[in-house]
Amino acid sequence: MELLNDIKNVFLPEFIITLFALLALILSFSLKKEHQNLIFFTSVAGVIFALYSLMLMGVSIEQQGFYESFVSNNFTAAFRVIILIGTGFTLFLSKDYIASFGKSIGEFYFLLLTATLGGMILCGANDLVAVFIGLETLSISSFALCGYTKSDILSNEAALKYLIFGAVASAIMLYGFSFLYGITGETNFTFIASFIQNYNFNSLLMIAFLMILAGFGFKISAVPFQAWTPDVYQGAPIPVAAYLSVVSKTAGFAALIRFVDIIFVESTLFAITLGVIAVITMTVGNLMALDQQNIRRLLAYSSIAHAGYILLGLAIMTNDGITAIIFYLITYLFMNFGVWAGIELFALATGKDNIDDLNGLAYKHRYFAFGLVICILSLAGIPITAGFFSKFYLFKAVISAGYEYTPLLVIALINTVVAIFYYMRVIKAIYVMPDEEVRSADIFRISFPVRLVMLISVVGALILGIFASPFIEKAKTVNISGIETILP
Amino acid sequence: MDQFLEFFIENAGIIAALPLWTFLIIIFGQNLGVYDNKKITVWLTCASTFIGFLWALFIFLWTLGAEEPFTKNIAWINAGNIQLSFGWLLDNLAAVMLLVVTSVSLLIQIYSHGYMNKDEGYHRFFSYLNLFNFSMLGLVLSSNLFQIYIFWELVGLSSYLLIGFWYRRPSAAHAATKAFIINRIGDCGLLIGIISFLFFSLNWWAASGDVYLSFTSLQPAAEYVLTSAGPIVYFLIATAIFLGPMAKSAQFPLHTWLPDAMEGPTPISALIHAATMVAAGVFLIARAYPVFEASSCVMTTIAWIGGITAFITATIALTQYDLKKTLAYSTCSQLGFMVMAMGAGAFAAGLFHLVTHAYFKAMLFLCSGTVIHGLNDQQDMRFMGGLRKHMPVVAYTYLIGCLAISGILLSGFWSKEEIFSGLYAGNNVSLLSLGLIVAFMTAFYMFRTYFLTFEGQYKGHTHPHNSPKVMTVPLILLAIPSALLGIMLSGKFFLPSFDKYIIAGKESFIHLEHNENLLLPVISILIALSGVLTAAFFFWDGFKEKRESVKITADNVIKSAKPIYALTTNLWYIDKFYYAFIDKVFLPICNFISRFDKYIIDGLVNLTATKIRFEGWVLRQFQTGQIQTYLAIMFAGLIGLVLIFVLLQLLLI
């Protein structure tokens, strides 16, 4: 009975996703190949139900379950919404893409839903063990997803790399957990936090912190745990890459924020560590993205850079910073999915993914090109797209954390300039090149589900840009009711 | 009668506005295809100038009875503590200048109708001419220093347009650009001077309530500036203002544009580059006399610059073979005289020379124009000669001009003699002797041109043809003042005195009364006559046998004084020095800065970009695609972070 209560109070969406994942698995065994489309609809229904259940749950008061190892509140709910929407987008992206490889698609949806489950657990995890379970569920499903198109060598390579890297990162994290456990004798966040409050700092705690960071850093691809990103993004099926760059990252951030804000909020040294990692991450990401020829690799580096910006919001350790992160992740969801959808559309039609291949896109598909460019501009942070507002709000949060954070702000700002350079290269390929007008030589069919994702993303990126106010307000309330009790 | 005159005074601005309207009518009439008749253009122009002349006459009449100068102002710019106005100031000086400008201009317009009749740019010519009239009259009427600067630049513009009238000719285009740029140097100095003068006297103007920089209050303002700025700064300010007249009146070392300006049509050389615009510099000195007079250093500088100009350009004129160029250098030289007179304190004498010079030099230029026109654009005197038989009117009027400018009894004598006596009265012996030497040279080179052109045998190829009446009548009309104006206004023999008139109301100015001794006039006439005789000896055929018998011919003299001859034929190397400076110093500097900008500054920018891309490239070298490397990076990074932060923590605690 307690289990049911716990599920009802804190675990309902996850439970629904689990059910639907199992349903998808069963269906994929039992349905004929022609009817496998049904699994897609099943999965979508699962996501919708999960979203609906979140609304029913009433998350305004924090609730805990499973012996306080899992919490549900406004904050985790917000992240779960982002994850679910991202999963929904991924499902739409996958429909035609996976089908084009001519394989059974049932397992794909199953794996995707499992990964989502892992991500959602990660959001609400309040215990080291729960964190690890969530992380592994997410990771292992992702490994399988990466290698889904097994005839593709790059995909195989990506899966393997991701697996090895992920395994090592998890191991390090686990090692860090053991340190933490050794120091405190607790696995629950709340208890650890209360223990640490009375604890004299020493190097051990710092080492534990950094090692645990390795696991999260791997998920959010922060430097120096980022090296897998380009290869995996390039090799993995495009919907999976999109999923990894948004959903997986959001889950990682959710856990990291809770982890840092609950446990390590006391010392400025942790803030400095996070700040340094943030700055290095964005700089490395942006520098490596320069002169990149492959657009998927470019996006990989860009996602590294964005991880850096988001980490900045955490490094300042203020409420405003968390609000900025949440808002940033919302906008990032739209703009990044928009771009990935665009790339997928292009790849589906032409099988190419170099920047030069985009040349002349504006002549052939003006609205598609326009949407893609809006999303890229948003990533670059040009008004009046969502990306500008999220960056602005983030920077505002940084400066209002105090003038001592100005160096971080300046480095971040300079990074946005570097970023402009490679984003503009994509825009140049789409709109400027080639010099002479090409008359619709190869107009390609645009898959409807992908187009839908793109449309929603573009509209989202614009709406969030123009009417950011309600969303920021929402992010603020989510944040305040959830975290304020924890933050000083 | 008074009320009648009052109308002309109140609306004196119309004198300047009339040519402006004519200018606009011609421009729009021509370009919109309203009319194509040359008669309309010339009648419009002449009518507007003639009305202006009558108007000026009435103003002149008014000045005879007026006690105070008349001023009227309209606000132009009003921002912060700056209040600049447009307006007109009517006093004796303005009246005289108005008369000179309108009368000379009128005659030259009539002449131009003949001279330019065959030119396709006939209407264009007259529109420019009207623009010039507008600017010049505006300049003369100006009520304040700032306004004079505006018209100062506008006359420069009209001069630029007219020199470059035949813009297809590279030499004309070149001369026009050169003229404008050199004038710009003067304008720049003038602007700096005006602004700094205004700065130091700002409080004074604000307190006085007068129009800023008004000429009527210039004297107390100058004193105020002198006390507030100190003598050294004041000297700099006044010198900066003097730069304006220096460029416009072609004073050394900014005189080189004027001879080149002869590329314009000859009537323009007569009107602008001999009679009126170049005299604007002298006019400005007269207008802003209180500014200069407050510092004796400035006055000395002015006088010496005038003297040096007069001397240098006179020596250059000695050896020129181009008829117009000779006249141009003579203009420079005479302007030098005027400036010298102003600087030496002979205020009235300088202006008197300005007036007489305007008439006889305009006439000389028109004569030369007629000759050139008659010989189908031949300007070299070595291909002339004996033209007296072909064009007697021109020859005799030219002779009158020569006599006038040489200072032999006609107009020039009276004005020059006043300058000499002024210098003498001021004990400026060195300048006086310089002036006398120049007077000798003037007589020599003027009669040299006369003998080479009108006497002896015709050495050209084309048949000289006579000019139409429309061109000769203005010559005759100009010959009258050239001959008689001097004595008429000399103040002797119970005739009216120009000096008394021009000085009226300005008694506070330094003014050297020329004393009534006979010595100086006699000496100056003798010197001029000896100049004439020398010229005749070398160039008149009547002395041909004589000079061959003593073996002193022009060629021999040239041979024996080769370095000096080279110096003068090369124009004292001033132009060459300028060109060398531009080519060897100025343009290389510009090129250097340009390259510096392109390679160093822009290079730095691009280097930054390249550096960033290089860093990206370096980083990408770690992205080998091998998982071992990736893990190594991760561990290295982790260990690095642990080391840094653990150490940091240890240090902090």
Next chain:
Amino acid sequence: MSFLSLTLLIFLPLAGALIIYGPWFPQNEVKIRRFAKGFAGFIFVYSLLFLAFFNPTEKGFQFTETLTFPDGSPWIEPLGVNFSLAVDGISIILVVLTTFLVLLGLIASKFSITKRHKFYYSMIFVLQTAILGVFTAKDLFLFILFWEIELIPMYFLISVWGTGKKEYSAMKFVLYTFTGSIFMLASILAVVYYNYIQTGIWTFDLNTYTYMKAFTYPTLFGILTFLGFFIAFAVKLPVVPFHTWLPDAHVDAPTPVSMLLAGMLLKMGGYGMIRMNLQMMPEILKILSPLIVIFAVINIIYAALIAIAQKDLKKLVAYSSVSHMGIVLLGIGAMNIAGVSGAVFQMVAHGIISAGLFMIVGVIYLRTHTREIAELGGLGQNAPKIMYFSMIIALASLGLPLLIGFAAETLTFYGAFTSNVFNGFYILNQYIPLSIRLLTAIAIIGIIFAAIYILWMFHRVFWGNMFDKWEKFHDASPHEMVVLISLIFVIVVFGVYPAGLINIFAPTISSFMNLI
């Protein structure tokens, strides 16, 4: 005047862009251009109405209008950002200048734009929206928002329709401007946060920081913030050594875009400098004004000398732009009414004149396909109209009296000369005295250089012998005549009657200078 809405004004061009870019609009080039011209003309007339109903004597902003959500909450409440627009004496003329130049630019586009018409005309309109937004924003956030929006259309305008190394130039322009704007962003945030600390209100409202600022900034903080703003605007103005994007961008941009670039975009720098650096932190400007004035003088002289050495017609004009914008900087550095008025006047004057000069270059390039001055010559023989129009514009550029450039320059020089902002100090061990008067005198020497490069260029291009290959060089077409005559009309009218212009903005300037 309820029909005068600034929001409408700045979004009208955007609507035009949408109308043109949408699928409903025919692809026909002529129709697109006609519609664009008509629409731009309408916007121009509409902006003139603002000018007509503008009351110059009133202090502060006018036509203020704030958009809110239906429930009355501001645009971005959590940030304290209001969507509020307003104009004062300075911005109103820049607004009118913008609409005017866009109209002329569109007319001038007929021959220079030969491809992708829909895209081109919509981009011009987007650009217009951005620039109008910058000039009318009454909120710092809006200001930087529009400031950055402008990058994208400009990038396309240069890189798609340009010539030469157009992509490089466009990218350079974007990177430069963006670099500048991030410094501005940092400064804006710093200032806003400072205000928040002082007053507890988080607001971006311009009035809070300009007209009745209740506090002064600490010196070091102020200087850093000031420099942040300054760099942003210095890039745009441009100030040496942040100018190298300008020659590239100007040379490679198509004619109408060069016109707009020189005519309006550079003014954003001057406008920003007056709004932020001067109005927001005058006490810091006072400290740093020697630096500003020295920068200005270097700008004027350095760029003029480079212009003399140029062999490319468009580069010459571009560098002359840099030189002339130095005068704006000088006026701002002078910090008195005359100086700032001169700076604003010079912005308008330069907007008109440089647009004219670029138009002339475009007219020549269209016929000869070369911009090498040495290749040209004697063009006046076949094209007297072009020659005379060029002459008037060139003369205005070198500051001839009774043309628009003169009043601007004189006012500025006068303002700088009479400025008491810093009286003088010695550098290099007491050997070299330096005062604003000396520096101004050096700046005035710039008018000689201006005469040299302008007249020399004019002489080499239009006068003298004509090359045989330009036999077919034909005179101005009606389109070009309309553009040139309109520009010349403005040049002459405000040259003869500068008070007509000064009276619009001088009261505004004196009101805030008196506050300072």
